[in-house]
Every structure is written in C-alpha cells, then in structure tokens.
Amino acid sequence: MEALVAITIGTLTAVGLYLTLRLRSFPVILGLTMLSYAVNVFLFASGRLVQNQAPIIGSGETYADPLPQALVLTAIVISFGMTAVIMIMAIGGFLESGHDRVNMAASDPADADQDDAEEGWA
Amino acid sequence: MTGHWIILPVVLPAFVAGLMVTAMRNDLLLKRVTGVTSILLLNALALALLWSASTHGPQVYFLGDWPAPFGIVLVLDRLSAMMVLLLAALALAVVLYAIGSGWDAKGAHFHPLLQFLLMGIGGAFLTGDAFNLFVFFEILLIASYGLMIHGGGSARARAGLQYVAFNLIGSSLFLFALALTYSVTGTLNIADLAAKLPDLPQGDAAMLRVTAVLLILVFAIKGALVPLQFWLPGTYANAPGVVAAMFAVMTKVGAYATLRFGAMVFPPDLPATGTLISDLILPAGLVTLVIGAIGVLGASTLPRLVAFGGIASMGTAFIAIGAFTPATTAAALYYILHSTLATAAMFLVADLVIRRRAHARLTETAPPIAQAGLISALYMAAAIAMAGMPPLSGFLGKLLILDAFRAQAPLVWSVILLSSFLMILGFARAGSTLFWKPSAMEAAPDDRAPEGLAFTGTFGLLAGLVALTLLAGPVTGWLGATSESLYAPQGYIAAARLGQGG
Incomplete structure (x- = not known):
C-alpha cells in the first residue's frame, strides 16, 4: 500500500507542477487543485498508513492517528475556498482583459503603461 | 495575569469585520468610525500585552482549554507582543491614510478586509502551533487577495491572479x-x-533537514527572499498604494516565522540541522539586498522603485536574521521595526505622488504635482529612511547590523554599504525626476480636496521612525533581552505547560 500511495502522491504532484507552469489561467488552476490533492493524501500518510483501525486509543492493538485526519479536513476546506477565490479572480481577469494569459507581457497596453492618474498605480 | 487578553487581538478584528459585512454594508461613515475605533483598541491591547510580556515573561492561552500539545495554544512572548504592536501601529496609519485619500471608498469591502488581514497577521504572530500558523497564513492571504485587487482594473486583476497562484x-x-x-x-x-528535537533519533536527521529547508522555503516566499521574490514587485506595484503600505508588514511575517523557527525550533546548536538554515539564508539575503538595490536604481515606475526598496530592506533583515546569534537577532529586530515603518511610509508618499501626477513613469517628466513642496519633503524623509542614511533609524539599524557582523566584515559590510549607495542614487534620481525637473513646467490646476488624514497617516509613520531613532537606547536594550530569550527557549517551553493543561 505504501508504494501505491507514494506513486499516487508523486503523480499528482508532477501533474500539478506541470500544469501550474502553463501560461493560461485555467490549466494553472487545475494544477493548483492537483497539488492540493497531492498534499492532502500526503498529510494522511504523515500519521502512518494503517488499515481497518479505529482512531481511538485502546480500541485494539493499534489505532489510526486521528490528528492527520483533522489536519486534512482543515486543509481540504482551505484549499476548496482558495480554489473558489482564484477561480473568481481568473474569471474577473479574463472578463476585464479579454484573454486568460497568466503572464503580464510588456506589450500589453493594460499594464505598466496606464496614464489614468486615478488608476495608474501600475 | 492576562487571562483571555491574549486572544483578543485575533477575536476583536474578526468580530468587527463580521459586523461590518453584515450590519454596516452600505454605510461607509459607520465602517470608517468602527474601523478606526477597532484599530485604536487594538493598539491599546497591543501595548498592554507588550507590557505584560515584558514584566511577566511568556504566557500561554489554551484554545478551548485543551492541554498542550494536544490542543492549539497561543503564546505571548516579547517577540510576538512586539510584532503585534508594530502591526497595530502600522494599521492605524494605513487606515487614516485610506480614509483621507478616499481609497476605501473605491470598493465595498476595504474596511472588513483590512480587519480580516489584521486578524490573520495578529494570529500568525501569536500562535504557538505550526499548523495554526498555516491557518492564519491562509486567513491573512485571503484577505490580502481581496485588498490586492481593491479598486479593480485589468492589470491589477491579472497581477492579483499571479499573486494568488x-x-x-x-x-x-x-x-x-x-x-x-x-x-x-x-x-x-x-x-x-523545541523541546523534542534535540532528543530526536539519529535516523530521522535527514527527514528533519528536509523539513527545515521546506519550512524555510515557505517563509522565504512570504519574506520575498531571492530567488523567491518574483511575486513582490508585480504585486506591490499593482496593488493600491495604501494596501501596498499595509503589505509591508506581511513580508515581516515571513521574517518573524523564520526567526521563530530558526532560533527556537532549529537552533544552530541542534545536531540534526546545525548551521544548515543559516548557510542558506545568509547568502540569499546578500543576493536579495543586491537585487533590491539594483532594482531601485533601474525601476521604470515609482511603485516598482518602492517595491524594490522593500525587497532590499528584506534582504538586509534576512542577512541579520540568517546569522542566528543573539547580537545579530537584536539588530535584525530593530531593522524589522524600522523597515516596516519606512517601507510603508515610502508607499504612502508614492501614492500621494501618483494620485497627483499625470503618470507613474520615472523615465519622463510630468507637470509639477499639487502640494509639491510638502510631498517632496515627505519623499526625502522617507527616502533617507529607506536608504539608511543618518539621521533616521535606518542608519542606526544598518549600523547595528554592521556592528554585529564584525566577524564577517569584508563580505557583509561591502554588500550592505555598496547597496546603500546604489539605493541613495536610485532614490535621488527618482526624486529629481519627480520634483526638480518639473519645476520648470507649468503646474496643473489643483482641484483636490485637502487630504488632512492622508498626511496625518504619512506623518505618523515618519514620527514613528523619529521615535525609533530618539529612543534607540532603550529600544535596543529591550530588543537585546528579547533575542536572548529567543535563544534560551526554556521560558517559552515552560509557559506552554506541555501535557499539563490549563
């Protein structure tokens, strides 16, 4: 089981990193989601892998560590919320600039060249 | 004893922010009054906590009364109390500036987001639990995402996306x-x-080293240490000026966490990690300082100039942090106090200029701005502080760092002194483009409402720098004791009452 979990985490991380390095915002968000899946499984593994055990001390010979489960729960909630936020920001950026490139090209008239004094903090 | 006071810097802004979002949605005046009141209360609280931490030593708060290490604890010691006070003082100047300049009226949720940011940063300073530190990081980040894109605009939205990713x-x-x-x-x-790591079995040393490096990497991202600084110029330059000023304390969260973990959890005398962290941070800090100084010299717009000044100041702070000795840490703490106020003041001055100037570029002149005399004086004071020239506290901070690095003088001294020279050049060049060259041109008509509160906020930060300079003797004495306690964490460990509970 250790090998399976390790391969899963490795694959998810590799896919996540590759997608995060893409130029369009949608693959980047997918990549961030993959990374958060990888880290969630990794957090689980930090309490050692045990099968068919209750997370209660004294319920059997061994027990499943309950703390990583609590940590994963927190991490899932946070990454879920963060994904929602970055999604909204990507959509906002797409609607405002008309494309979903992540990089800020110097030729782009939108940045570094704003003349409007009110909004010109560029 | 402080009792429940320790958690109030977290609970107060959270409560006020919730109240603002639900009950004061459409009432800007009410939000302004509540926001300023809350931050004033936070300042009073921070002062009380600072006094308590200095006289009674480290204290702990058990969340939900679960005994440590099973539950989450908040620990108040001299370092965390000092950082909370710094945060509260900066927030006061920023909120006054935001109200005076009208920045807070450009979006619906400036004040609640600022309160949530205060909650996150305050919690990150106070927490005594590494996972809880992560949670507070996320709280401060999600509030900063909202503040970053406050006011809208295409460039800002896309810079915000990079920042979030x-x-x-x-x-x-x-x-x-x-x-x-x-x-x-x-x-x-x-x-x-801190209590367990010295007794760790030899076989786990490799894993522990990986852990330490990963943690320091995360804090280096927050603290904009080279090579992880790329997010900072784009973010700070595209964020509203007043928000960028508030963000000056966010990089210090990275510095604080590095210090907390590097000095307390992975101290240089821990056999498993040894000087590993110091070996990584010190060279990175030197490179950060050089890159920041070159960036100041080469920046094409005013906000980028200030952002690179911020990177340079983080580089200086990380050099001092990276040595991990009590003397260098005391110098680092003084420099952190100074550079937070100085960077924020510079961002506010830059915002004063940008909102009056025809464009933000430093490559060409623009007609003279309104109130040029006053603003140029403010610019000069802030630039002196940023570059570390006498008579302001930047000079004292750098002097303390140079003095603490007598052993490595050739390298550290030459990098710090040379980069200071580059920064003086950069700020002087920008100042002459902004204020001197336009004096021959015709002034634009001044139709702005007077911004008394905005200038109050900026002057307040500069007054903080002056106070830091005048009170340098007592402050450095206090900081010396603080850094001593950081390297002798027995008090901190005893305060957490591991395994005993409240």
Missing part, C-alpha cells in the same frame, strides 16, 4: 513541510518541537 503553491509547500514535521516528530506545537 504563487501563494497557493507556497501554501501547498507549507502543508508538505507540516506533514513531514508531524511524521518525524509527532507534534506540531512549537514549544513541544
């Missing part, structure tokens, strides 16, 4: 580091870690 990767890295920490040590409580 970069920080989400940082968060994933943080979680990997925390999972490794837990799998090696079985605990995430900082005091428990």
Whole structure:
C-alpha cells in the first residue's frame, strides 16, 4: 500500500507542477487543485498508513492517528475556498482583459503603461 | 495575569469585520468610525500585552482549554507582543491614510478586509502551533487577495491572479513541510518541537533537514527572499498604494516565522540541522539586498522603485536574521521595526505622488504635482529612511547590523554599504525626476480636496521612525533581552505547560 500511495502522491504532484507552469489561467488552476490533492493524501500518510483501525486509543492493538485526519479536513476546506477565490479572480481577469494569459507581457497596453492618474498605480 | 487578553487581538478584528459585512454594508461613515475605533483598541491591547510580556515573561492561552500539545495554544512572548504592536501601529496609519485619500471608498469591502488581514497577521504572530500558523497564513492571504485587487482594473486583476497562484503553491509547500514535521516528530506545537528535537533519533536527521529547508522555503516566499521574490514587485506595484503600505508588514511575517523557527525550533546548536538554515539564508539575503538595490536604481515606475526598496530592506533583515546569534537577532529586530515603518511610509508618499501626477513613469517628466513642496519633503524623509542614511533609524539599524557582523566584515559590510549607495542614487534620481525637473513646467490646476488624514497617516509613520531613532537606547536594550530569550527557549517551553493543561 505504501508504494501505491507514494506513486499516487508523486503523480499528482508532477501533474500539478506541470500544469501550474502553463501560461493560461485555467490549466494553472487545475494544477493548483492537483497539488492540493497531492498534499492532502500526503498529510494522511504523515500519521502512518494503517488499515481497518479505529482512531481511538485502546480500541485494539493499534489505532489510526486521528490528528492527520483533522489536519486534512482543515486543509481540504482551505484549499476548496482558495480554489473558489482564484477561480473568481481568473474569471474577473479574463472578463476585464479579454484573454486568460497568466503572464503580464510588456506589450500589453493594460499594464505598466496606464496614464489614468486615478488608476495608474501600475 | 492576562487571562483571555491574549486572544483578543485575533477575536476583536474578526468580530468587527463580521459586523461590518453584515450590519454596516452600505454605510461607509459607520465602517470608517468602527474601523478606526477597532484599530485604536487594538493598539491599546497591543501595548498592554507588550507590557505584560515584558514584566511577566511568556504566557500561554489554551484554545478551548485543551492541554498542550494536544490542543492549539497561543503564546505571548516579547517577540510576538512586539510584532503585534508594530502591526497595530502600522494599521492605524494605513487606515487614516485610506480614509483621507478616499481609497476605501473605491470598493465595498476595504474596511472588513483590512480587519480580516489584521486578524490573520495578529494570529500568525501569536500562535504557538505550526499548523495554526498555516491557518492564519491562509486567513491573512485571503484577505490580502481581496485588498490586492481593491479598486479593480485589468492589470491589477491579472497581477492579483499571479499573486494568488504563487501563494497557493507556497501554501501547498507549507502543508508538505507540516506533514513531514508531524511524521518525524509527532507534534506540531512549537514549544513541544523545541523541546523534542534535540532528543530526536539519529535516523530521522535527514527527514528533519528536509523539513527545515521546506519550512524555510515557505517563509522565504512570504519574506520575498531571492530567488523567491518574483511575486513582490508585480504585486506591490499593482496593488493600491495604501494596501501596498499595509503589505509591508506581511513580508515581516515571513521574517518573524523564520526567526521563530530558526532560533527556537532549529537552533544552530541542534545536531540534526546545525548551521544548515543559516548557510542558506545568509547568502540569499546578500543576493536579495543586491537585487533590491539594483532594482531601485533601474525601476521604470515609482511603485516598482518602492517595491524594490522593500525587497532590499528584506534582504538586509534576512542577512541579520540568517546569522542566528543573539547580537545579530537584536539588530535584525530593530531593522524589522524600522523597515516596516519606512517601507510603508515610502508607499504612502508614492501614492500621494501618483494620485497627483499625470503618470507613474520615472523615465519622463510630468507637470509639477499639487502640494509639491510638502510631498517632496515627505519623499526625502522617507527616502533617507529607506536608504539608511543618518539621521533616521535606518542608519542606526544598518549600523547595528554592521556592528554585529564584525566577524564577517569584508563580505557583509561591502554588500550592505555598496547597496546603500546604489539605493541613495536610485532614490535621488527618482526624486529629481519627480520634483526638480518639473519645476520648470507649468503646474496643473489643483482641484483636490485637502487630504488632512492622508498626511496625518504619512506623518505618523515618519514620527514613528523619529521615535525609533530618539529612543534607540532603550529600544535596543529591550530588543537585546528579547533575542536572548529567543535563544534560551526554556521560558517559552515552560509557559506552554506541555501535557499539563490549563
């Protein structure tokens, strides 16, 4: 089981990193989601892998560590919320600039060249 | 005893922010009054906590009364109390500036987001639990995402996207580091870690080294240490000026966490890690300082100039942090206090200029701005502070750092002194483009409302710098004792009352 979990985490991380390095915002968000899946499984593994055990001390010979489960729960909630936020920001950026490139090209008239004094903090 | 006071810097802004979002949605005046009142209360609280931490030593607050290390604790010691006070003081100047300049009226939720940011940063300073530190990082980040794109605009939205993506990767890295920490040590409580790590079995040393480097990487992202500084210029230059000023304390969260973990959890005398962290941070800090100084010299717009000045100041702070001795840490703490106020003041001055000037570029002149005399004086004071020239506290801060690095004088001294020279050049060149060259041109008509509160906020920060200079003697004495306590964490560990509970 250790090998399976390790391969899963490795694959998810590799896919996540590759997608995060893409130029369009949608693959980047997918990549961030993959990374958060990888880290969630990794957090689980930090309490050692045990099968068919209750997370209660004294319920059997061994027990499943309950703390990583609590940590994963927190991490899932946070990454879920963060994904929602970055999604909204990507959509906002797409609607405002008309494309979903992540990089800020110097030729782009939108940045570094704003003349409007009110909004010109560029 | 402080009792429940320790958690109030977290609960107060959270409560006020919730109240603002639900009950004061459409009433800007009410939000302004509540926001300023809340921040004033936070300042009073921070002062009381600082006094309490200085006289009674480290104190702990058990959340939900669960005994450490099973529950989450908040620990108030001299360092965390000092950082909370710095945060509260900066927030006061920023909120006054935001109200005076009208920045807070450009979007619906400036004040609640600012309160949530205060909650996150305050919690990150106070927490005594590594996973809880992650949670507070996320709170401060999600509030900063909202503040970053406050006011809208295409460039800002896309710079915000980069900022969020970069920080989400940082968060994933943080979680990997925390999972490794837990799998090696079985605990995430900082005091428990500090107590347990010296007795760690030899076989776990390699894992522990990986953990330490991962954690420091995460804090380096937050603190904009080279080569992880790329997010900072774009973010700070595109964020509203007043928000960028508030962000000056966010990089210090990275510096604080590096200090907390590097000095307390992975001290240089820990056999498993040894000088590993110091070996990584010190060269990175030197490169950060050089890159920041070159950036100041080469920046094409005013906001980028200030952002690179911020990077340079983080470089200086990290050089001092990276040595991990009591003397250098005391110098680092003084410099952190100074550079937070100085960077924020510079961002506010830059915002004063930008909102009056025809464009933000430094490559060409523009007609003279309204109130040029006053603003140019403010610019000069802030630039002197940023570059570290006498008579302001930047000079004293750098002097303290130079003095603490007598052993490595050739390298550290030459980098710090040369980069200071580059920064003086950069700020002087920008100042002459902004204020001198336009004096021959015809002034634009001044139809702005007077911004008394905006100038009050800026002057307040500069007054803080002056106070830091005048009170340098007592302040450095206090900071010396603070850094001593950081390297002798017995008090901190005893305060957490591991395994005994409240």
